[in-house]
Amino acid sequence: MSVVGFDLGFQSCYVAVARAGGIETIANEYSDRCTPSFVSFGQRNRAIGAAAKSQVVTNCKNTVQGFKRFHGRAFSDPYIQSAKSKLVYDLAQMPSGSTGIKVRLTEEKVFSIEQVTAMLLTKLKETAESALKKPVADCVISVPSYFTDTERRSVIDAAQIAGLNCLRLMNETTAVTLAYGIYKQDLPAPEEKPRTVVFVDLGHSGYQVSVCAFNKGKLKVLATAFDSELGGKDFDDILVSHFCEEFGKKYKLDVKSKPRALVRLYQECEKLKKLMSANSSDLPLNIECFMNDIDVTGTLNRGQFEEMCAGLLAKVEGPLRSVMEQAKLKKEDIYAVEIVGGASRIPAIKERISKFFGKELSTTLNADEAVARGCALQCAILSPAFKVREFSITDVVPYPISLKWNSAAEEGLSDCEVFPKNHAAPFSKVLTFYRKDPFSLEAYYNNPKELPYPSPTIGQFVIQNVVPQASGESSKVKVKVRINVHGVFSVSSASLVEIVKTAEGEEPMETDQAAKEDEVSVGCVYTGCEWIKAGFVTEREIISGKMIMQDKLEKERNDAKNNVEEYVYDMRDKLHGVLEKFVSEADRDAFSLKLEDTENWLYEDGEDQQKQVYIDKLAELKKLGQPIYERYMEAEERPKAFDELGKQIQMYMKIIEAYKTKDEQYEHLDELEVTRVDKQVNDAMVWMNSKMNQQSKQDLTQDPAVRVTEIQAKTKELYSACNPVVSKPKPKVEPPKEEKTENGPVNGKEGTEGQPCSPDKTANEGTEQATAENKLPEMDID
DSSP states (O other): OOOEEEEEOSSEEEEEEEETTEEEEOOOTTSOSOEEOEEEEOSSOEEETHHHHTTTTTTGGGEEEOGGGGTTOBTTOHHHHHHHTTOSSEEEEOTTSBEEEEEESSSEEEEEHHHHHHHHHHHHHHHHHHHHTSOOOEEEEEEOTTOOHHHHHHHHHHHHHTTOEEEEEEEHHHHHHHHHHTTOSOOOOTTSOOEEEEEEEEOSSOEEEEEEEEETTEEEEEEEEEETTOSHHHHHHHHHHHHHHHHHHHHOOOGGGOHHHHHHHHHHHHHHHHHHHHOOSOEEEEEEEEETTEEEEEEEOHHHHHHHTHHHHTTSHHHHHHHHHHHTOOGGGOOEEEEESGGGGOHHHHHHHHHHHTSOOBOOSOTTTHHHHHHHHHHHHHOTTSOOOOOEEEEEOSSOEEEEEEETTTTEEEEEEEEOTTOEESEEEEEEEEESSOEEEEEEESOGGGOSSSOOEEEEEEEOOOOOOTTSOOEEEEEEEEEOTTSOEEEEEEEEEEEEOOSTTSOOEEEEGGGGTOOBOEEEEOTTOTTOOTTHHHHHHHHHHHHHHHHHHHHHHHHHHHHHHHHHHHHHHHHTTTTGGGSOHHHHHHHHHHHHHHHHHHTTGGGGOOHHHHHHHHHHHHHHHHHHHHHHHHHHHHHHHHHHHHHHHHHHHHHHHHHHTTOTTTTTSOHHHHHHHHHHHHHHHHHHHHHHHHHHHSOTTSOOSSOHHHHHHHHHHHHHHHHHHHTOOOOOOOOOHHHHHHHHHIIIIIHHHHSOOOHHHHHHHHHHHHHHOTTOOOOOOO
16 A cells, blocks of 8 residues: 655645655656746657756746646636636636646647646655655645635545546645654653644745644644745746836836746746855846847845835734634743745745744745645555554634524524534534424634635535424434534535334433434535536546546657667767677768668658657668677677687596595596596587687678577586586495494403403593493593
């Protein structure tokens, strides 16, 4: 089972995986752990990530970025209409009313935001599979804490289109708190006062703050606040506007009229912003051939930049104050303030946050990778494949959620707040209604002012199959509402409660009709996002699959073309280098001409051919080039092969010579077998000398007289025939048992009369014999 966390950022993405050694942020094919959130569409295929970002200037109309903020939004949304004018690429309305992205492949095409996000997720999935060497399905994906129900559902659909099973949509700030807390060994015990830490996440397009209470083995998010209109992108916008105005006055250029020039300016302004975070001196901005072949230049320093961004910097304190008020905390209650996110590196922002809390900021977490690592940790906790330290996570509901319905008793609309702001999540509640007929519940956010979304409606839930009691009275209906792990609101179930009549004197008994398999079904119609309907995801999955296949075929076609080009350049160099001696002058000239013709063909008629055409063209070239290359390889390997055979022959000749001189090591060998070995060794030597003579007379431009494979086969044949004979072990000689019994009495009895007994021999052998024969006489030795 895969354990993967995806930080799906506005500008860049990170992938973290759980391994035996812990959590690791993995690199993509460019050896970079950061994958840009870019998707570029070409005539035949797509480029995603770093490859797409490199096309942002050359193919600006078909390279999309920053699309995460359009999730779950209708095309008529004021936010979309406002953002549309600032984009280089085009947005369009989908048939369902949602926002789509218009690009040109072979023809003009509109993709939904879910499809484009799915393309990016597919790329991240491939990166994870490449690192883990196994398929990836289960994952945890991050979303901003301020995402509404509709936006969250849209991200889940995108994951499904990408073939991922999202175990949890995790709020970015919650992922950061988990990455921070799970490794801490010094947290207070569960019964003690918790440690309170504030987390500030300022990314490319959003500003989020959360305050969290830590105890050993658990974390509880107390409150969250945010500003979805404050991020690194907004600082870039101010710089771009400044230089557009400056270049307009200085060079009379209308930068905003040229999308390509605007994209280049954004890139340079982003670099300048990063440089200003490290330097307070005047810094230059230079762009060559910017517009109409004009080189432009400008300068800016940190002080001027902060002055220009005063309005944005003033917005930093709002969420900080809000989160403290919601959690009812004082500044002295805060243990630490941890900052993450790329834009948190801007000195003026750090200064304001530090000043607000009156303490030094903590940067113990990796500002870029903390979210992905937290997601991977959550996935490991949810996975049975890993054993993770017990750690419970309690998140919060970012906006208050209410239900409204038509009330039969009050003859009008009734409503009820089911989940107040900062209520614990995930969480379920059961509501009881008395009804005779089916009825509907409408879920909505009851404080539209703090919602970064035009419609407060979440969805309408129809409770079906409701019938009156047998007596005609209203039935009791229990409705279970839930905020799930994704932060999505739903009516999870509904059931009728039947009153069962009992014998006199006993209380009436309630039974849940669901137990009798008459469970009431709940139909859900999402009025907040009408385009999410049955078949939507399946249809998009099929389209996504086709595009992945098209990309794969295009990659194979390009690889086949590159193989031809590579072979042409490689062989052209080698024909006048290492292969020069192995080809005749006439053949070399003919082959060189063929290579030159192929190179010209590649850049003319062969520029855009089918994969098989390139494969055939390579085979045609190799038909001429392979024999030359083989002659070269034979000449390189042949001396080694002859040397190996010569060593074998010499070794066996020495053994035969030793046998003939009655060497003790080989005297046990069979004479007939040794004679046979002698003959085979002589034959091998004659064969080798003959082939070496033939080869020495052969011209290098001709095929060799003997191939390396033949020599290796001869070596193997000689080894197989001779080695079993010469390596035969000596037979083991065991002294016969009869000798011991005969020697016993000689030494024991007769030896005392007929011959003197050696004291040394008695000492050495007597011990062994005394144990074998107890009747041996004792001897006194002086």
